[in-house]
Amino acid sequence: MHPPRILLGVNIDHVATLRQARGTRYPDPLQAALVAEEAGADGITVHLREDRRHIQPRDVRLLAEVLNTRMNLEMAVSEEMLALAEEIRPAHVCLVPEKREELTTEGGLDVVGGFDALVGACSRLAAAGCNVSLFIDPEPEQIEAAVKLQVPTIELHTGAYAEAPVGSQAAQQEHQRLTRAALLALEHGLVVNAGHGLNYHNVEAIAAIPGVNELNIGHAIVARALFVGFKEAVAEMKRLIISGQEAGLVAALEEHDHEHEHGPDCQHRHLH
Ligand SMILES: CC(=O)[C@@H](O)[C@H](O)COP(=O)(O)O
Numbered sequence: 097m098h099p100p101r102i103l104l105g106v107n108i109d110h111v112a113t114l115r116q117a118r119g120t121r122y123p124d125p126l127q128a129a130l131v132a133e134e135a136g137a138d139g140i141t142v143h144l145r146e147d148r149r150h151i152q153p154r155d156v157r158l159l160a161e162v163l164n165t166r167m168n169l170e171m172a173v174s175e176e177m178l179a180l181a182e183e184i185r186p187a188h189v190c191l192v193p194e195k196r197e198e199l200t201t202e203g204g205l206d207v208v209g210g211f212d213a214l215v216g217a218c219s220r221l222a223a224a225g226c227n228v229s230l231f232i233d234p235e236p237e238q239i240e241a242a243v244k245l246q247v248p249t250i251e252l253h254t255g256a257y258a259e260a261p262v263g264s265q266a267a268q269q270e271h272q273r274l275t276r277a278a279l280l281a282l283e284h285g286l287v288v289n290a291g292h293g294l295n296y297h298n299v300e301a302i303a304a305i306p307g308v309n310e311l312n313i314g315h316a317i318v319a320r321a322l323f324v325g326f327k328e329a330v331a332e333m334k335r336l337i338i339s340g341q342e343a344g345l346v347a348a349l350e351e352h353d354h355e356h357e358h359g360p361d362c363q364h365r366h367l368h
């Protein structure tokens with residue numbers, strides 16, 4: 097049986113970055129969201145940062161009214177953001193770490209260290225009807241803590257993989273780390289999403305990881321849209337994700353056949 101297609105969440109933060117650069121009314125992230133949906137986005141992701149460098153609270157409120165798919169609101173664990181999520185009740189909330197001075201989200205949430213604060217935040221969000229996800233590094237202890245917290249979903253931070261040159265040993269190592277983390281999380285019954293820094297050159301290998309539910313991608317799509325238009329940029333990404341997933345399925349089948357023939361300890365073929 098064919099597993100469900102990997103979903104694409106299109107992050108529109110950087111449409112707002114361009115708007116905020118000049119304080120204009122355009123480009124409008126709402127317009128981008130609707131075009132992305134037309135092009136096949138399965139959901140729209142926005143990160144309302146404390147410093148409001150791109151998405152604004154007004155964007156989030158308006159998106160909640162107009163989206164045809166579903167919103168994934170990325171947010172820090174703060175009273176202000178929890179109150180907003182309780183007001184808007186997005187379908188998905190992804191809790192992320194935030195530093196004011198960072199250029200972008202540098203690492204995953206420390207679920208182990210911040211466990212006690214997360215208990216209250218996750219239960220408030222669940223009570224508001226939100227599917228809660230934790231944006232974490234692909235580390236076993238973070239996954240175990242997410243399991244203990246009883247959240248339904250995690251999003252694996254792919255930043256370290258994305259920063260490594262495509263095809264390099266470092267990229268392969270990060271890919272292995274992500275694959276092992278995804279497997280562990282799936283064994284625990286978590287829904288596994290992934291994202292950060294994914295682009296048209298590195299996305300297929302991530303889509304090939306068995307069992308991944310959704311990829312959240314923003315910066316690369318917005319950048320590509322400058323040259324091919326937003327609709328085509330989303331559609332191209334969607335095609336790559338599907339082809340990556342198909343390649344992963346073929347590789348898994350080959351691996352399975354090989355193991356069947358030569359036994360599980362044979363070292364001759366391994367994907368990454
Ligand atoms: C959590 C995450 O990975 C994204 O939301 C990303 O952070 C958005 O872009 P910026 O980090 O540039 O705000």
Ligand SMILES: NCC(=O)COP(=O)(O)O
Binds near residue numbers: 251291292315316
């Ligand atoms: N959670 C990751 C995300 O939403 C998009 O990150 P990026 O593609 O803008 O790096």
